[in-house]
Amino acid sequence: MISQGREAIKVGHAGLIRDSELFKTLAHEEMHLRLMRKARRGHRNSLEVVTHPDPLIEEDYVERIAIKYLRMYERAFGKFKH
């Protein structure tokens, strides 16, 4: 069992299609970890999301934030060329 503090992200081939996808995947997975950390600290909304019976709720939430990060990055540094 993965213990607290040992959580890590593994990115598979699907995330390596292009740079923008890799960026979004990393942000997406990082959000899962941050959400879990906040839930462990007792943050009610995070706990609601990570323990929701429908796992798509958490997936949709972190994906929306990952897309937001991607748009922010592209606004600041320009679009990914690949």
Add this chain to the structure above:
Amino acid sequence: MSVTMFSVSYESLGKILEQLQQSPEVRNSPELADHVHNAILFHQQILVELEGLLSERRELEEKVSELTREPGERVCNQPAQSRFVKYEELRARGASPQEVYRAARNDGLDTIESIKALRQIFQLSLPQAQEAVSQAEIELRQHAA
């Protein structure tokens, strides 16, 4: 002499061959019709073999993924249907949320995962699951004392 190269997918090639077979030129020439018919048969045979290989590849990828995954590791966008099967069976046998929580904790699940299991199995809201957890914790302390 110029050579024109076409790049077509396997699915398109099948449709192209079927259209060729229906064309008047092929219908009027038994030799051409025979060639196209053989090509269609060959294409179908290759397609079956290709699908078999792709299916084997998917199975191997899943096996490698399972072997390299640590217990408790999650994969995004893949429903973990079997994760709480054991606790669903417990519930089917009449176990209460408190009993399921204790079983989950004994199996090494942390509090959050245990709450998730309770919510999924008993369709509880977060406050209801938290209430069940506090009751189970009180019972555990009483047993220990």
